[in-house]
Amino acid sequence: MKILSTEKIKEKKAAWEEKTLKPALEKFKMKESATKFYTPLDAEGFDFMENVGFPGQYPFTAGIYAVYPYAAGTRGGGSIQSAPGLRRAGRYSGYGTPEDTRDYYKHMAEMGAKMGPNLAMDLPTQCGYDSDNPLIRGEVGKVGVSIDTLRDFEVIYEAFQGDRNLDRIASNFTINGPANIIMSMYIALAEKRGIPIEKLKGTPQNDILKEFIARGTYIYPPKASLRMFRDSLAFFTKHLPGMNVTSIGGYHIREAGATREQDLAFSMAIGMVYLQCGVDAGLDIDDFAPKFTFNAFGGSMELFKEVAFQRAARRMWAKIVRDKFGSKKSRSQLLRQPGGAHIGRISTTKQRPLNNLTRSIVGAVASALSGASPNASPPFDEPLGLGWSLEAIQLSEDAGRILQYEAMLTEVMDPLAGSYYVEHLTDEIEEAVWKELEKINSMGGVVAAIENGYMEREIARSAYERQRRVEKCEDLVVGLNCFTGESEIDVAINGVVPHPYDPLKREEAEETQIANIKEVKRVRDSRTVSRLLQELKEAAGKEDVNLFPFFIECARAYTTEQEMCDVLREVFGEYEPPVNL
Amino acid sequence: MEQSRPIKVLIAKPGLDGHDRGAKVVAMGLRDEGMEVIYSGLRQSPEKIVKAAIQEDVDVVGLSCLSGAHRYLFSEVVRMLKEEGMGDTMVIAGGIIPDGDIPMLKETGVSEIFGPGASIKNIAEYIRENNARLKSGR
Numbered sequence: 001m002k003i004l005s006t007e008k009i010k011e012k013k014a015a016w017e018e019k020t021l022k023p024a025l026e027k028f029k030m031k032e033s034a035t036k037f038y039t040p041l042d043a044e045g046f047d048f049m050e051n052v053g054f055p056g057q058y059p060f061t062a063g064i065y066a067v068y069p070y071a072a073g074t075r076g077g078g079s080i081q082s083a084p085g086l087r088r089a090g091r092y093s094g095y096g097t098p099e100d101t102r103d104y105y106k107h108m109a110e111m112g113a114k115m116g117p118n119l120a121m122d123l124p125t126q127c128g129y130d131s132d133n134p135l136i137r138g139e140v141g142k143v144g145v146s147i148d149t150l151r152d153f154e155v156i157y158e159a160f161q162g163d164r165n166l167d168r169i170a171s172n173f174t175i176n177g178p179a180n181i182i183m184s185m186y187i188a189l190a191e192k193r194g195i196p197i198e199k200l201k202g203t204p205q206n207d208i209l210k211e212f213i214a215r216g217t218y219i220y221p222p223k224a225s226l227r228m229f230r231d232s233l234a235f236f237t238k239h240l241p242g243m244n245v246t247s248i249g250g251y252h253i254r255e256a257g258a259t260r261e262q263d264l265a266f267s268m269a270i271g272m273v274y275l276q277c278g279v280d281a282g283l284d285i286d287d288f289a290p291k292f293t294f295n296a297f298g299g300s301m302e303l304f305k306e307v308a309f310q311r312a313a314r315r316m317w318a319k320i321v322r323d324k325f326g327s328k329k330s331r332s333q334l335l336r337q338p339g340g341a342h343i344g345r346i347s348t349t350k351q352r353p354l355n356n357l358t359r360s361i362v363g364a365v366a367s368a369l370s371g372a373s374p375n376a377s378p379p380f381d382e383p384l385g386l387g388w389s390l391e392a393i394q395l396s397e398d399a400g401r402i403l404q405y406e407a408m409l410t411e412v413m414d415p416l417a418g419s420y421y422v423e424h425l426t427d428e429i430e431e432a433v434w435k436e437l438e439k440i441n442s443m444g445g446v447v448a449a450i451e452n453g454y455m456e457r458e459i460a461r462s463a464y465e466r467q468r469r470v471e472k473c474e475d476l477v478v479g480l481n482c483f484t485g486e487s488e489i490d491v492a493i494n495g496v497v498p499h500p501y502d503p504l505k506r507e508e509a510e511e512t513q514i515a516n517i518k519e520v521k522r523v524r525d526s527r528t529v530s531r532l533l534q535e536l537k538e539a540a541g542k543e544d545v546n547l548f549p550f551f552i553e554c555a556r557a558y559t560t561e562q563e564m565c566d567v568l569r570e571v572f573g574e575y576e577p578p579v580n581l
Numbered sequence: 582m583e584q585s586r587p588i589k590v591l592i593a594k595p596g597l598d599g600h601d602r603g604a605k606v607v608a609m610g611l612r613d614e615g616m617e618v619i620y621s622g623l624r625q626s627p628e629k630i631v632k633a634a635i636q637e638d639v640d641v642v643g644l645s646c647l648s649g650a651h652r653y654l655f656s657e658v659v660r661m662l663k664e665e666g667m668g669d670t671m672v673i674a675g676g677i678i679p680d681g682d683i684p685m686l687k688e689t690g691v692s693e694i695f696g697p698g699a700s701i702k703n704i705a706e707y708i709r710e711n712n713a714r715l716k717s718g719r
Contacts, residue, residue, distance in 0.1 A: 123597035123648055127624070135626060138653030139597055216599020216623045257602050346602075350697040383697045385679035386649045460605045467606045471700050480698045581608055581620045 009040055038420035046423055051315075055371075055413045057330070058322065059315040061426070062414035063371035064334040070373050071410035090115035090172065094145035095387075095501045096509035097516065098155035101145040104500055105159035116160065116169030116202065120144030121182070126217040128178045128565030131513040141509030143386065144174070147182060148517045149558045153189045166190050167199035170242075172338075177219035179206040180232050181564050184551035187240075191556070203244040203293055203338075206232055209270040209446055210249050212575070213455040214256035219565060222447045224572035227543060230277040235548040237278070237288045245288065246274060250295030250337065255346050257463025260300070260309050261429060265436035266446075266455055267294065268316055273446045275325050285325045289332035296337045296372075299344030301359060303366045306341040307416055308425035310370035316430055340372020348383045352479035354491050356380035357392075361399050368409035369416055374400045381493065389495040453578035460581065517560065524558040532557055533567050540571040586617075588708060590641040593621035593630040595658060598648035603675055603697075607643060610701030616708070627657035635665055641708055644691075646676040652685065659690040671712050675699065 004012075025033060040046075053059055056066030093108075094101045094117065105117060121144040124136040130148050131140045140146050145156065160169055166189070175182045183204055190197050208225040211218040218225065229246070236243045249267025258266065271292065278288040297313055298306060317335040321327045343363035348356040360376040368374035376399035379392035403409045416422040440449045449455050469475040476482045536550045554564050592608040594601055601623060608620040619637055621630060634642050642662070644655055655674055662670050674686065675695045683694050692711060695704050 123650075127597050129597075136597060138650040138657075139648060142649040143598075211599070214599075216601065217597075255602070256600075257606075348697075383677065385677060460602075460609070463602045464606050464609045467610065467701065471702060477698075481700075577622055579620075579622060581605060581618075 013039060038424055040420055042424040043420045052417045058333060059318045060334060061311045061315045062417055064314060090118040092118045092120050094120040096141040096505050097513045098145055098152040100505045102156050102159045107500055109159060116171045118172040120174055122146045125561060126175060128219045128562060130517055130560045130562035132517050133562060140513050141506060146513045148560050149520050150185045150188050150555050151520050151558060153185045157189060166193060167195045171202040173204040176205050176208045176211050177217050178561055178565055179204045180228050180548060181551050181561055184555045187552050188555040197239055198241055200240050201242040203247050206246040207248045209273060210252055212450045213459060214253045218575045220572040221575045222450055226277060229274060230281050231546045231548050233278050233288055234281045234546055236291060237283055244293050245291040247293045247295045250297050251299055251344055254299030255344055257459045259462050260305060261432040261436060262458060262462060264313055265433045268320060269437055269440050269446045272320060285327045286329040286332045289321050289327055293336045296339035296342060298342035298363060299346060301343050301347050301362055303362055304422060305425055306366040307370040308422055308429055310341050311426045312429040316433060339375050340367035341370050342367060342377045345378055345382050349477060349480050350383040352490060353380055353384060354493060355479055357395055360396060364400055364403055368403055371414055374403035374409055376400050387499060387501055389499060390497045391495055520558050528557045529559045532559060533563060537567045537571060540568055588616045589639045590616050590618045590643060591634050591637060591639040592618060592643045593625050594623050595625055595627055595630055595644055595646055595654040596648060596650045597624055598646050599623055600647040604645040607704060611705060614705040627654060627661055630658050631661040631665060634667060634670060640712055641671045644674040651676060651678055652682055655686055655691055656689045
């Protein structure tokens with residue numbers, strides 16, 4: 001390869017602008033070019049080893065692993081049977097009562113599902129309320145399954161026995177505020193089944209700080225919430241080596257309105273707070289950092305920028321864990337996500353919704369080009385209501401398969417490495433994010449930036465700016481603010497395959513689950529429950545005590561989630577968000 | 582119609598749903614349209630929302646819910662507003678509302694549903710043109 005000097009390129013560029021570009025612009029009566037062109041001048045100082053490196057090696061820009069087994073089968077490298085894994089986590093699922101969810105999982109198992117559950121829990125569960133609380137009427141079993149007591153886990157996991165017992169599967173739990181309580185119920189279930197708890201595998205979302213700025217299922221103030229986080233980190237590190245500690249940030253912050261840079265900065269800042277929790281608890285960074293994961297980063301249609309975002313995210317996390325926290329093991333420095341780049345739900349439209357399939361494929365291409373499987377997410381009917389149709393899921397999965405097996409998109413790792421444009425974008429994002437991190441630091445860190453409303457306000461402002469751009473047609477969205485004329489036709493969607501969730505059961509779930517919790521309360525030993533709650537309360541008052549053993553004791557005795565949460569509400573107080581709009 | 586004071590709107594998040602992007606964007610947008618807007622914040626019970634509507638004497642209540650609990654929560658707000666003699670308060674709503682639920686909600690008394698992709702301009706226009714309370718000169 002012949003490498004020209006920077007001076008020489010500058011000279012040639014100036015000549016090109018004058019001799020070639022300028023006449024073209026004049027011809028089309030343009031003030032500036034509609035199409036940009038990047039040169040080595042835009043990636044000055046680019047150092048392959050420092051900026052990219054090899055896959056599976058620091059700084060992991062090219063990918064966190066040396067090889068991606070799921071990419072096999074593309075060119076005779078393996079059979080599809082041995083590498084079916086476009087999906088790395090079970091489908092987010094769960095609805096109604098524990099019985100409804102159990103039956104759904106049994107049904108899926110009959111259809112060949114092998115993975116553990118990726119459990120969606122209803123909002124009362126996520127916010128620490130029991131089903132029989134009159135304040136939360138109308139919400140039981142709606143966005144996920146209702147969990148009140150250990151009994152509910154016993155019922156759901158009837159679908160997971162034998163070769164899918166708790167020591168064989170990984171369970172994902174989308175739970176944050178009461179994560180430790182829900183995890184204690186899972187641990188109590190394992191104990192009841194005689195499974196050693198060190199064999200448990202899975203990931204609780206357990207990322208409470210982002211709940212204060214997006215998604216909103218917080219319970220306690222940030223500092224008390226971080227004490228809960230520390231407890232899970234310390235307890236899992238010691239007793240549950242196969243359990244991830246957290247799934248940080250990612251797309252939730254973005255969906256709430258954050259820009260790419262805000263999302264990455266807030267997620268990295270939050271990740272650092274969690275790492276510090278472990279350090280402060282006296283643990284070695286390399287003993288717990290490998291148990292950190294991130295939720296899939298993504299959220300726009302801008303393919304190259306999303307690729308750059310993924311690369312910058314991997315590189316930054318590696319730098320943070322190694323250089324700021326002194327990690328010595330590369331395993332600790334990996335930014336692990338269950339998926340890769342994607343367009344985000346916010347990019348989908350209710351108008352002409354089949355176009356969302358096209359949109360999600362753009363995200364899947366970005367994912368494949370940035371080191372993850374080409375998952376086309378979300379299914380096209382995402383904006384139409386809760387719960388995707390099986391047809392939409394089929395098309396999403398097929399889209400990923402087509403990109404992998406027909407378009408061969410996963411054949412090369414980080415194929416855009418060295419592109420002047422993509423390297424420029426990667427550096428640009430990273431630089432903006434470090435700057436934002438400094439800003440957060442200067443106002444006293446993440447907790448301060450939450451409590452003073454900074455993060456929430458900035459995200460809302462970005463969301464509003466996007467809305468204004470769409471309304472002014474500065475940002476175009478096909479079928480929404482352009483190409484909406486008379487000549488366009490709507491494409492009807494006829495969902496004919498019945499969804500495995502039973503709508504009738506969903507409607508009845510609240511009453512059924514209220515009856516369930518009443519029965520649990522009737523038959524359990526209430527005096528033991530009262531005593532355990534009192535012990536929990538005393539322990540909660542001592543900051544250095546790890547509450548996990550207390551939660552497990554409570555769970556065993558069928559103490560309800562809200563009973564435990566209420567005790568902590570008394571001790572910790574409840575979070576009052578700063579009103580700021 | 583002459584306006585002696587700005588239109589007053591309460592944008593509220595009923596229930597436990599924490600997806601507040603839409604609610605905040607609409608609140609900010611209607612404010613820029615010259616309306617006086619109060620944003621409730623998250624986790625408001627129908628009782629709290631109605632109480633705030635009375636206290637602030639609003640012309641419009643805008644409800645946002647993405648959790649699927651809209652049938653119960655929106656209907657409760659409308660019912661309680663009527664009970665409190667605020668039946669002429671316009672109730673509009675947004676969120677992930679399946680098309681199939683819209684007739685039921687309108688029958689209950691929700692004036693209009695503005696789902697994904699709705700523009701602030703249209704929402705503001707709708708409020709100005711259809712507000713019974715403003716027309717009755719209250």
